[in-house]
Structures are given as structure tokens and as C-alpha cells.
Amino acid sequence: MDTNSEEFSSSSSTKIVLYSFWQSSCSWRVRFALNLKGLDYEYKAVDLTKGEQFSPEFERLNPLHFVPVLTDGDLIVSDSFAILLYLEEKYPQHPLLPADAKLKAANLQIASIVNSSLQPLHMLSVLNYIGEKVGLEERQLWVEQHMKKGFVALEKLLKKFPCRYATGDEICMADVCLAPQISVAVKRFNIDMSEFPMLSKLYEAYQILPAFQASSPQRQPDAIV
Structure with a gap:
């Protein structure tokens, strides 16, 4: 991965460019996938806290x-799910879909x-709005309520696959x-x-993966630690 640039232009010494924010979990998914597929890319930081996205x-x-x-190249793809599907189609090495x-x-x-049901509910813009309207304590309660609701559903789904990773012995899109x-x-x-024992077990398995470690927020060029 190359270093970041503050210029939002499509010109790059590498073919793939990722516009990312170090704390964005959506961006993290894509970084994880790019690393799993062994794809070089240029990282361009977009500081959401400074409003650079606007x-x-x-x-x-x-x-x-x-x-x-x-x-x-000349293709622009936004939305992490769409990006993951594009990468899967264009770059079939290390398939993410069985x-x-x-x-x-x-x-x-x-x-x-x-x-769709978890991450959008704790986006920075959503949490800032809730914090301004009802306070930080209510914001945390909001996150816990919706996060746990999603995790309960995921636990039930994952019980069908008592495997090393989410659905098998290879890292796939669910894991990403x-x-x-x-x-x-x-x-x-x-x-x-x-x-959530199933999710906890998976998290332990993910943390030792080099591709996961390299994509983690604190390892990004724009990280503030």
C-alpha cells in the first residue's frame, strides 16, 4: 500500500486508489479485502472530522x-458492498464468495x-446528531441496543457453520x-x-491474520493514535 495524499484526483502511480478514513469500518472492509487479494493500492485519506468529504x-x-x-483506472465505485462485489469479479484471486x-x-x-442493518446506525454523522439532540449517554445506549440486536441475529446464523471462520475454513466476504x-x-x-461466543471466537481468529492487522485503523497513514 502506498502512502496517502490529500488531493482527490484520479491520477495515481498505481491503478487502484482507495479513498478512506482510518476509523471508517466500511473502509476497513475494503482494505481487508484488498490485502487478502494481494492487490496494491494507493491510500488517499479523507478526514471526515474535518469535513473533507464535502x-x-x-x-x-x-x-x-x-x-x-x-x-x-477510469472506473469509480462507492459503497463498500459494491466495491467488494466489484473486486470479486475483477480480481478473482483469493475468492471472497464460495x-x-x-x-x-x-x-x-x-x-x-x-x-445495511448495523453499520449505518453508528455512522459518525448519525452519532453526532443523536449526541447533539439527546446527549452522549443516550448515544451510547442507542449504539448498544442496535449493535446487540444485530449480533443476536448473527449469532443464530453463525451456529449453522461451526467452522474456523464465519462459513468455512477460508476467509470469505462474511468475515471481511x-x-x-x-x-x-x-x-x-x-x-x-x-x-456472543460465536462472534468472540471469530474475532480471536481474525486478529492473528496479517491481512487483518495491516488493514486495521491504527496502521493507516492518517491514523491518530
């Missing part, structure tokens, strides 16, 4: 003002729960989405994971 330059990449955004139809469906279901989500729950929001 600059005219970034708006041309994603009018929704969200990270991540991935460019590959060939088996049932396992593929399970991976897409788990990934969708994280992408689960790993950052569990880490955020533990490290950022101090969620008690004793209620």
Missing part, C-alpha cells in the same frame, strides 16, 4: 459524501446485515464485513461480547 473534489467521486470510494450456492447466499446475507464490525463494537463502543 469538498467539491470529493463530491465528484461520491455525491453522498461517504467513504470508501475506489477508483480503478462457489457453493448455499454458502454464497450465507455470506451475502451476513455481509448485508452488517452493511464481520471483522471490522466486531472490532468497532469491542474497541470503540465497549460492547460486552460475553453474550
Whole structure:
């Protein structure tokens, strides 16, 4: 991975460019996938705390003002789920989706729960709004309520797959989405994971993976530690 740049342009010495924020779990999913697939990419930091996502330059990449955004040549893809599916199609090395139809469906279901029903509820913009309206204590309660609701559902799904990783003995798309989500729950929001043994076991397995370690927030060029 190359160092970051503050210029939101598509020109790059490498083909793939990832616009990312170090604490964004959506960006983390994509970084994890890129590392698993062994793809070199240029990291371009977008500081969400400074509002850089609202600059005219970034708006041309994603009018929704969200990270991540991935460019590959003249192609621009925003939304982490869409990016993961694109990478899977364009770069088949280390497949993230199993060939088996049932396992593929399970991976897409788990990934969708994280992408649609969990992560959007603790986005920075959402939490800032809740904090301003009802206070920091209520904000934390909001996170815990919705995070645990999603984790309960995921635990039930994962019990069908008593494997090394989410759906088998190889890292797949479900894992790519689960790993950052569990880490955020533990490290950022101090969620008690004793209620979720399946997720806790997976998190232990993820933490020793070089691709996971390299994609972690504190290892990113824009990290503030």
C-alpha cells in the first residue's frame, strides 16, 4: 500500500486508489479485502472530522459524501458492498464468495446485515446528531441496543457453520464485513461480547491474520493514535 495524499484526483502511480478514513469500518472492509487479494493500492485519506468529504473534489467521486470510494483506472465505485462485489469479479484471486450456492447466499446475507442493518446506525454523522439532540449517554445506549440486536441475529446464523471462520475454513466476504464490525463494537463502543461466543471466537481468529492487522485503523497513514 502506498502512502496517502490529500488531493482527490484520479491520477495515481498505481491503478487502484482507495479513498478512506482510518476509523471508517466500511473502509476497513475494503482494505481487508484488498490485502487478502494481494492487490496494491494507493491510500488517499479523507478526514471526515474535518469535513473533507464535502469538498467539491470529493463530491465528484461520491455525491453522498461517504467513504470508501475506489477508483480503478477510469472506473469509480462507492459503497463498500459494491466495491467488494466489484473486486470479486475483477480480481478473482483469493475468492471472497464460495462457489457453493448455499454458502454464497450465507455470506451475502451476513455481509448485508452488517452493511445495511448495523453499520449505518453508528455512522459518525448519525452519532453526532443523536449526541447533539439527546446527549452522549443516550448515544451510547442507542449504539448498544442496535449493535446487540444485530449480533443476536448473527449469532443464530453463525451456529449453522461451526467452522474456523464465519462459513468455512477460508476467509470469505462474511468475515471481511464481520471483522471490522466486531472490532468497532469491542474497541470503540465497549460492547460486552460475553453474550456472543460465536462472534468472540471469530474475532480471536481474525486478529492473528496479517491481512487483518495491516488493514486495521491504527496502521493507516492518517491514523491518530
